[in-house]
Amino acid sequence: MDPIDQAHQSREWLIESCRRMLLIRHFEETLIGLQNQGHFAGHYHVYIGQEATGVPALSCLAPDDHIFTTHRNHGHLLARGAEPGRMYAEILGRRDGYNKGKGGTFHIAASHLGFHHTSGIVGGIIPLAAGAAYAAKARKTGQIAVCLIGDGALEEGAAPESFNIASLWKLPVLYLCENNGKYGAGRALGAAQSFSMAAYPLTDLPKVYKIPAQQVDGTDALAVYRVVSEVVGKIRQGQGPQFIETHTVRWPGSESNWPVVPVVTSVDLAWDASAAPEKFRDWYRASDPVLAFIRKIVEAGAATRAQLAEIDAQAVDLIDRAAKFALASPFPEPQEALTDVFA
Amino acid sequence: MDPIDQAHQSREWLIESCRRMLLIRHFEETLIGLQNQGHFAGHYHVYIGQEATGVPALSCLAPDDHIFTTHRNHGHLLARGAEPGRMYAEILGRRDGYNKGKGGTFHIAASHLGFHHTSGIVGGIIPLAAGAAYAAKARKTGQIAVCLIGDGALEEGAAPESFNIASLWKLPVLYLCENNGKYGAGRALGAAQSFSMAAYPLTDLPKVYKIPAQQVDGTDALAVYRVVSEVVGKIRQGQGPQFIETHTVRWPGSESNWPVVPVVTSVDLAWDASAAPEKFRDWYRASDPVLAFIRKIVEAGAATRAQLAEIDAQAVDLIDRAAKFALASPFPEPQEALTDVFA
Amino acid sequence: MRELAYYEAKLEGLREILAADERVHFITEIATGFLGLSPHRVHFRQIASSFPDRVIAPPISELAFCGVAIGAAMAGLRPIVDLITASFAFEAWPQIVNEAANAFYMSGGQTRAPVVFHLLHGLRGAGAAQHSHSPQAMLWNCPGLKIVLPSSPRDVKGLLKTAAASDSPTVFIDHVLLFEYRGSVPENDEAIPFGQAEIKRSGADVTVVATSLMVQRSLAVAERLAKDGIQVEVVDPRTIVPLDFDTIMGSVEKTGRVVVVDECHQSCGVAAELVARIAEAGFDKLKAPIRRVVTLDVPIPFSPRLEEFVSPSEARIAEAIRAAAR
Amino acid sequence: MRELAYYEAKLEGLREILAADERVHFITEIATGFLGLSPHRVHFRQIASSFPDRVIAPPISELAFCGVAIGAAMAGLRPIVDLITASFAFEAWPQIVNEAANAFYMSGGQTRAPVVFHLLHGLRGAGAAQHSHSPQAMLWNCPGLKIVLPSSPRDVKGLLKTAAASDSPTVFIDHVLLFEYRGSVPENDEAIPFGQAEIKRSGADVTVVATSLMVQRSLAVAERLAKDGIQVEVVDPRTIVPLDFDTIMGSVEKTGRVVVVDECHQSCGVAAELVARIAEAGFDKLKAPIRRVVTLDVPIPFSPRLEEFVSPSEARIAEAIRAAAR
Numbered sequence A, B: 001m002d003p004i005d006q007a008h009q010s011r012e013w014l015i016e017s018c019r020r021m022l023l024i025r026h027f028e029e030t031l032i033g034l035q036n037q038g039h040f041a042g043h044y045h046v047y048i049g050q051e052a053t054g055v056p057a058l059s060c061l062a063p064d065d066h067i068f069t070t071h072r073n074h075g076h077l078l079a080r081g082a083e084p085g086r087m088y089a090e091i092l093g094r095r096d097g098y099n100k101g102k103g104g105t106f107h108i109a110a111s112h113l114g115f116h117h118t119s120g121i122v123g124g125i126i127p128l129a130a131g132a133a134y135a136a137k138a139r140k141t142g143q144i145a146v147c148l149i150g151d152g153a154l155e156e157g158a159a160p161e162s163f164n165i166a167s168l169w170k171l172p173v174l175y176l177c178e179n180n181g182k183y184g185a186g187r188a189l190g191a192a193q194s195f196s197m198a199a200y201p202l203t204d205l206p207k208v209y210k211i212p213a214q215q216v217d218g219t220d221a222l223a224v225y226r227v228v229s230e231v232v233g234k235i236r237q238g239q240g241p242q243f244i245e246t247h248t249v250r251w252p253g254s255e256s257n258w259p260v261v262p263v264v265t266s267v268d269l270a271w272d273a274s275a276a277p278e279k280f281r282d283w284y285r286a287s288d289p290v291l292a293f294i295r296k297i298v299e300a301g302a303a304t305r306a307q308l309a310e311i312d313a314q315a316v317d318l319i320d321r322a323a324k325f326a327l328a329s330p331f332p333e334p335q336e337a338l339t340d341v342f343a
Numbered sequence C, D: 001m002r003e004l005a006y007y008e009a010k011l012e013g014l015r016e017i018l019a020a021d022e023r024v025h026f027i028t029e030i031a032t033g034f035l036g037l038s039p040h041r042v043h044f045r046q047i048a049s050s051f052p053d054r055v056i057a058p059p060i061s062e063l064a065f066c067g068v069a070i071g072a073a074m075a076g077l078r079p080i081v082d083l084i085t086a087s088f089a090f091e092a093w094p095q096i097v098n099e100a101a102n103a104f105y106m107s108g109g110q111t112r113a114p115v116v117f118h119l120l121h122g123l124r125g126a127g128a129a130q131h132s133h134s135p136q137a138m139l140w141n142c143p144g145l146k147i148v149l150p151s152s153p154r155d156v157k158g159l160l161k162t163a164a165a166s167d168s169p170t171v172f173i174d175h176v177l178l179f180e181y182r183g184s185v186p187e188n189d190e191a192i193p194f195g196q197a198e199i200k201r202s203g204a205d206v207t208v209v210a211t212s213l214m215v216q217r218s219l220a221v222a223e224r225l226a227k228d229g230i231q232v233e234v235v236d237p238r239t240i241v242p243l244d245f246d247t248i249m250g251s252v253e254k255t256g257r258v259v260v261v262d263e264c265h266q267s268c269g270v271a272a273e274l275v276a277r278i279a280e281a282g283f284d285k286l287k288a289p290i291r292r293v294v295t296l297d298v299p300i301p302f303s304p305r306l307e308e309f310v311s312p313s314e315a316r317i318a319e320a321i322r323a324a325a326r
């Protein structure tokens, strides 16, 4: 049975997911431009290539679940419906940013969406997520906590220490480990030993602590949805922590530490990648999860190319307005630096 | 074939091992008396019940191998031939202590025996041992490093982090994990989940990092010798890190945080434990590795009870003189506190 | 008012806090937590068994279990988490100083982390180099943490209550050598606000600013020096974040002579900051250089003689006060 | 003497150290280590590939890889280990402050741990709360560690050499915003001994004691103030452990007016210790209160305006010097 036909993936879900993926993609592409124009300083990380993980995965959550994420958070926030304008404002250090400009790209928080604390320290959130799960369990709220980490985070001792506690205390926490190292210059390679991780497959590590763990293709939105929704159900039933590793292929635009946009993503690119420079073309053809999703939707007849192109245009427009909003937002007053130290 | 007959366990080795085990036992028994008499302050940990691990295991090492140990180090140092007098002096904070009285019970170091740095921080030495192994490999000295830890140390993130590096870099390091929690109030239980460790058997953890790992009965000196010597051979051949978990049964004298001596160990006790108070008798009968070793030697005809009793008497005497040596050693001059800060 | 031993007041405070607020969970090792290895620890075990679902023992994983407490605080609980020996806080350093301390600020005021870290600091006798730390200076260098240093039975109870009710991450730093001190503690619930120094003893000649155990030690010295005609005023900030600098300066203006007594190592210790602030604000008022009595800048030696020599002992406190009074 | 950019001198030092001593191994992330994200990092990669067996990339396991370096030092190597961003040193805190710092002392002088920790500290622009730490004050509170804070091309090379040759664990704390400064560097190998402050600029009116990037910032301010007739002397301790207090006090005695400029947070920062020492030793010599220009006691905000506001900026340095000169 074609997964597209499955009852739980309605046409609306498909279209909405596609819309959010395109939103993320254009958000990041535009962001790279903003950086290149000098609108903000500092190091940053984009979510391009991982859209088909974050969007379906986070669609499985309840509105009040707790979500902890990392330096690579933009896609997660947008997947949950964060306003791109306020995100840009944050990344540009403006007053209208989610964190009033105090956090920046690494730390975008949006508590009303469940993003209480976003850490730029690799491994920093792993115990925090278990803690939020502990609180949910103690308070019997029915919430779960989601811990969104990269493959590299498993190299930090915080990971096994937290897995141990989550397992012993049967905490309602989902570890979603986005392994973006496949074939790229990244770290863990999924099925084989990398230069930095002797444990492979990575799912072996949580399994040692008796946490059920599985792998899924993170470029296949429907597969991600299926696995995450099933696992979230188990967690809500009180079965304790669960671990999912997703594989994506590292976007070649991020090979250097300062990303470049080889081509602006469009619906047409899904069928003809020739607009992408030679060296990036393969990725857009074979590994781009957004383009793959677009093709799947069209092939399944859930939407036409033209309909998706319309959605894409709306996304481009929304991002455009978001960037303008952020650029128009003033910098915070210097004295603002002295507030929010203590609650 | 009775292991006693095996070529590699000569009669001399048996007698010498027995002597060292008795030395450790009496060292600790006398130490408890010294504490009760107020000769030193502070928390301390004794090695009673684990003698049949440390003595045979460390007999497999070369004189210049590197050894890192913990708060429970006394037995390890004595197994390597450290002077009990200088150890007591250290524990009593006297000038003739190995560390000039600056370290105390948690930190006894004897660099000439390979004990460079003994840490009281659970997990503290795990990376250090990998580092010494790294140095040995880089300098091609043929040395190996031994990391002597308790089961509780595996709960610290330092353990998995270090296993990963040792495995990736194929370092010549032996992890000897003394699990003293069996049936006691201790932590890991070996074959089942404890309140503090979800990973079981504990050997699963190093195995995730592709470190070969096995379990052995730590109350069986010959079994320990066999496994450790085999594994040390592999490490010297360049096969990389290895992990051994030994099981011992926690000595009931240490159930409270301040140990008590229920009965002074003697060779006779190996056949008649009635001298031990009721509540401790079972342990001396069924779980005491020193008494078991004594019985084995006598039963195999390697020595008579009388011969072992003579060895025991010498051990008692040696320890007695060691205690007197330490008590006669002066406290360091106060100004000595200001030296050794920088090399 | 009734008299209690310090450890009794501390236990009473914890029991009342746990009874009053279901959101308080206490992560600690049951055997040696809260009161450390003190002989009174059996009483803590009784509390633990009164609240079996809310007093929980973690693995030896300080980094993770502190992070769990912080995360739980972000999600609606008010956890107290016990590092026991303050030196073990280093294992959890990234969580305390880089997550908890920054959470409220970094989120632009969105996320509160009302967690209390409980630590037993200082020279406890034979703790040696690895178990004798006083990390309050390092923590004071991390904006975002409130820091509490009780010194009396009444303070330990009252400050523990305020800590448990605080909306900001709070480090509660205690000292096992205080446990036997006795003092009056009001019957009725009395929380002590943060940021209120207490003049523990009045005197016109020399101001001693002291924290934690050093308050008691300074008081003992002050009694002795009174017989020699030196009237010492002992000011106890009780919390260093927030710091009641006004009360300190009030005393400095009165005496013009200051000794700061603190158990951190000298360099960049708590005393360094207090001296720096007093020297700046009191430039015209000081009649003598400010003196510090602190732990000498060497790792803590094990041997009791050496430990005594490096510590801010009564002898060294007395000497500094005499010098200041001259 | 030839002129080099700071980053060139630093690279040259590392290359010479690696070439001269086989015992030196460098644990670092090849892509962003040693020079951080600076555009010059490609040059570091060249060094890395010249010594493939001795420049090695670890997993993201700061605690373990620092411990590996310390253990290797105990067993005969002279490792340099790169935390890169100084904030990441917190992950390795137990190994740095409780193992390396204590090893020699705790063993009674038996065990040397000649390891160098390399850190890039401070406000680098948009590092925000979690990537902008200056942990030198916390480290100074841990006896047993030598602490190096270079500020010029010549110093970074000469001090790196001394660090690599030091028998004690040494924290080498650098600042990416220094990399573009140029200055003369002798051709021939010139190690700079620890514990020798340098007067980077002479002046009779006000003494500025500054470290790391703050030296350059203070020098720039001093040039400007010279035009207004204020002659500033800039003293750079270069190493805070050991500290050349004599040179500092020599300058204080000359000017009687002191400003300490440092990038740590205020409370218990490096400046606090320097002020405390100068206030004590210089009580009779000071003509004005000592002033501190330091990072304000709040977590570091991301937004550039806010970051500038909390930092020890040129404007704040100038203001403090003017006030001291009055």
Ligand SMILES: Cc1ncc(C[n+]2csc(CCOP(=O)(O)OP(=O)(O)O)c2C)c(N)n1
Residues within 6 Å of the ligand: A045, A071, A072, A120, A121, A122, A123, A149, A150, A151, A152, A153, A154, A180, A186, A187, D060, D062, D088, D091
């Ligand atoms: C404790 C710590 N060490 C190092 C870094 C520097 N750092 C930032 S991102 C990163 C790689 C993380 O890899 P991964 O978790 O797989 O996430 P990805 O960037 O691939 O999404 C590193 C090492 C950091 N932020 N925190």
Ligand SMILES: Cc1ncc(C[n+]2csc(CCOP(=O)(O)OP(=O)(O)O)c2C)c(N)n1
Residues within 6 Å of the ligand: B045, B071, B072, B120, B121, B122, B123, B149, B150, B151, B152, B153, B154, B180, B186, B187, C060, C062, C088, C091
């Ligand atoms: C980082 C740290 N946390 C806690 C402690 C307190 N502590 C000392 S021994 C010990 C138990 C260690 O268990 P295990 O490793 O099994 O060793 P055993 O004492 O059983 O030999 C603990 C928790 C410590 N010394 N260091």
Ligand SMILES: [Mg+2]
Residues within 6 Å of the ligand: A150, A151, A152, A178, A179, A180, A181, A186, A187
């Ligand atoms: Mg990755």
Ligand SMILES: [Mg+2]
Residues within 6 Å of the ligand: B150, B151, B152, B178, B179, B180, B181, B186, B187
């Ligand atoms: Mg154990």
